[in-house]
Amino acid sequence: MSEQRSPKPLLSVRNLNGWYGESHVLHGVDFDVNEGEVVTLLGRNGAGKTSTLLAIMGILGKRSGTVTYRGTEIINMQPRQIARLGIAICPEERGIFASLNVDENLMLPPRIADGGLSLERIFDLFPNLKERRRSQGTKLSGGEQQMLAIARILRTGAHLLLLDEPTEGLAPVIVQQIGRTIAALKKEGFTIVLVEQNFRFAASVADRHYVVDQGKVVDMIPNSDLDANIDKLHAYLGV
Amino acid sequence: MFELLGIPPQALLGQLLLGLINGSFYAVLSLGLAVIFGLLNIINFAHGALYMMGAFVAWMLLNYAGIGYWPALILAPLIVGVFGIVLERLMLSRLYHLDHLYGLLLTFGLALIIQGLFRNYYGISGLPYRIPDALSGGYNLGFMFLPKYRGWVVVASLVVCFGTWFMIEKTRLGAYLRAATENPVLVGAFGVNVPLMIMLTYGFGVALAGFAGVLAAPIYSVNPNMGADLIIVVFAVVVIGGMGSIMGAILTGYFLGLIEGLTRVFYPEGSAVVIFVIMAIVLLFKPEGLFGRAA
Numbered sequence: 160m161s162e163q164r165s166p167k168p169l170l171s172v173r174n175l176n177g178w179y180g181e182s183h184v185l186h187g188v189d190f191d192v193n194e195g196e197v198v199t200l201l202g203r204n205g206a207g208k209t210s211t212l213l214a215i216m217g218i219l220g221k222r223s224g225t226v227t228y229r230g231t232e233i234i235n236m237q238p239r240q241i242a243r244l245g246i247a248i249c250p251e252e253r254g255i256f257a258s259l260n261v262d263e264n265l266m267l268p269p270r271i272a273d274g275g276l277s278l279e280r281i282f283d284l285f286p287n288l289k290e291r292r293r294s295q296g297t298k299l300s301g302g303e304q305q306m307l308a309i310a311r312i313l314r315t316g317a318h319l320l321l322l323d324e325p326t327e328g329l330a331p332v333i334v335q336q337i338g339r340t341i342a343a344l345k346k347e348g349f350t351i352v353l354v355e356q357n358f359r360f361a362a363s364v365a366d367r368h369y370v371v372d373q374g375k376v377v378d379m380i381p382n383s384d385l386d387a388n389i390d391k392l393h394a395y396l397g398v
Numbered sequence: 399m400f401e402l403l404g405i406p407p408q409a410l411l412g413q414l415l416l417g418l419i420n421g422s423f424y425a426v427l428s429l430g431l432a433v434i435f436g437l438l439n440i441i442n443f444a445h446g447a448l449y450m451m452g453a454f455v456a457w458m459l460l461n462y463a464g465i466g467y468w469p470a471l472i473l474a475p476l477i478v479g480v481f482g483i484v485l486e487r488l489m490l491s492r493l494y495h496l497d498h499l500y501g502l503l504l505t506f507g508l509a510l511i512i513q514g515l516f517r518n519y520y521g522i523s524g525l526p527y528r529i530p531d532a533l534s535g536g537y538n539l540g541f542m543f544l545p546k547y548r549g550w551v552v553v554a555s556l557v558v559c560f561g562t563w564f565m566i567e568k569t570r571l572g573a574y575l576r577a578a579t580e581n582p583v584l585v586g587a588f589g590v591n592v593p594l595m596i597m598l599t600y601g602f603g604v605a606l607a608g609f610a611g612v613l614a615a616p617i618y619s620v621n622p623n624m625g626a627d628l629i630i631v632v633f634a635v636v637v638i639g640g641m642g643s644i645m646g647a648i649l650t651g652y653f654l655g656l657i658e659g660l661t662r663v664f665y666p667e668g669s670a671v672v673i674f675v676i677m678a679i680v681l682l683f684k685p686e687g688l689f690g691r692a693a
Contacts, residue, residue: 216587217587218583218587237586238583238586238587239586239587239588239589239590239591239592241587242586242587242588242589243589247588248587250584254581254584256576256577256580256581257580258576258577258579258580259573259576259577263570263573266570266573267573267574267577267585267588268588268589268590269588269589269590271589312588315588315589
């Protein structure tokens with residue numbers, strides 16, 4: 160876990176500690192994400208993957224350490240300020256608003272910079288959403304809700320996407336579709352941090368994998384070395 | 399039974415009109431409460447006092463500054479709204495992470511203080527506020543006499559209520575509001591300034607109360623207790639409609655005003671309690687309210 164690439168990473172996390180109330184859940188997380196990469200945080204349930212994303216986004220109640228995005232220190236910023244720098248989150252519970260229809264959900268996050276995807280391109284990636292624009296957000300299937308949760312952060316101009324278990328609880332065919340979408344987004348130039356428990360899915364989309372255990376990053380495996388490290392990874396994930 | 403049916407139409411329609419006017423106030427006030435509760439999670443017990451303030455500000459503008467009814471209809475809600483924003487920033491904003499009860503207690507205390515201050519300076523006998531010239535007099539509809547001002551109150555409240563409904567349910571700003579009501583943390587993580595939105599929403603909700611106060615000034619005498627008398631009924635309206643439902647608050651307001659009017663015709667002794675009886679029945683059979691979502 161010593162890898163440092165040049166030039167400077169887009170996102171750099173150092174000695175990140177985080178707490179839920181009194182409960183200390185992150186114990187010094189370190190990792191880097193380079194421009195244009197897809198990086199996963201792999202780990203067991205409760206390892207601290209989601210908490211890491213929430214801490215980067217400024218949502219976790221109490222946090223310390225260093226998180227820099229494009230060289231700017233963001234550890235003490237409010238979530239809305241962090242969002243305005245170009246980081247967007249797709250939360251684990253998807254966060255689709257029940258009182259908003261699909262269109263309203265899609266248009267909700269404000270544009271924070273140029274360069275977001277156009278609606279046409281978004282509907283190109285997620286044709287189902289186009290047919291259901293007037294439906295209430297939570298009336299969509301689980302897969303469609305996941306697509307909506309990803310789609311709405313693509314038009315804002317955010318550049319770093321934090322995706323929290325986008326495949327959780329979805330049918331294999333939908334998982335494949337989300338995999339293709341992530342590959343397409345990488346081609347479009349987005350940088351993605353993906354939290355996953357499904358490492359087969361992670362292997363199909365990511366450049367590098369950070370293994371999180373007990374609130375720390377304990378290993379980094381480039382995707383190209385995954386086969387050679389598969390036993391080690393099984394041990395980490397307890398599978 | 400024959401005697402009940404023998405009620406002259408003038409009496410029936412007159413009471414229905416009175417009911418509709420009361421309903422207009424119930425609707426505007428419960429709408430403000432619903433907007434505030436939805437986003438702030440605060441049961442704004444100061445709402446009645448802020449309604450009273452609206453009437454007093456209109457009276458003061460006229461008597462101290464010579465500013466008449468029409469400008470006051472805009473200025474008084476603005477002044478009350480700004481006063482609300484100060485309350486929100488200084489006090490209410492400290493309570494959002496706590497149970498509803500704390501907000502209710504704080505706003506109840508604020509209501510008592512505001513009313514006490516006005517009582518201290520203006521007494522309780524009530525101050526007159528003239529109906530503006532353009533709205534004095536009335537129309538003879540043949541079957542009844544409709545005072546112009548009362549017709550105006552109903553129209554103005556309908557416009558404000560449905561304008562507010564439209565803004566919340568059909569515009570992008572309203573979508574932010576609805577989304578922040580459901581999940582303020584996520585809306586903030588999208589880059590929206592939620593604390594600012596909360597502050598302005600409270601300001602808007604209490605401005606609605608101030609607006610109702612100006613509308614009420616020429617009908618009821620301007621009196622420090624005018625809000626305290628009304629707010630209990632308005633809370634019953636909100637409970638019946640369902641906390642946090644915008645359309646529910648509006649429709650229930652008008653509907654209960656009419657029910658109250660009808661009760662005054664057919665069973666006058668019951669008119670003061672009919673809304674509370676309906677509230678009890680609704681709480682028994684549909685505790686989330688007629689338009690509320692089950693928790």
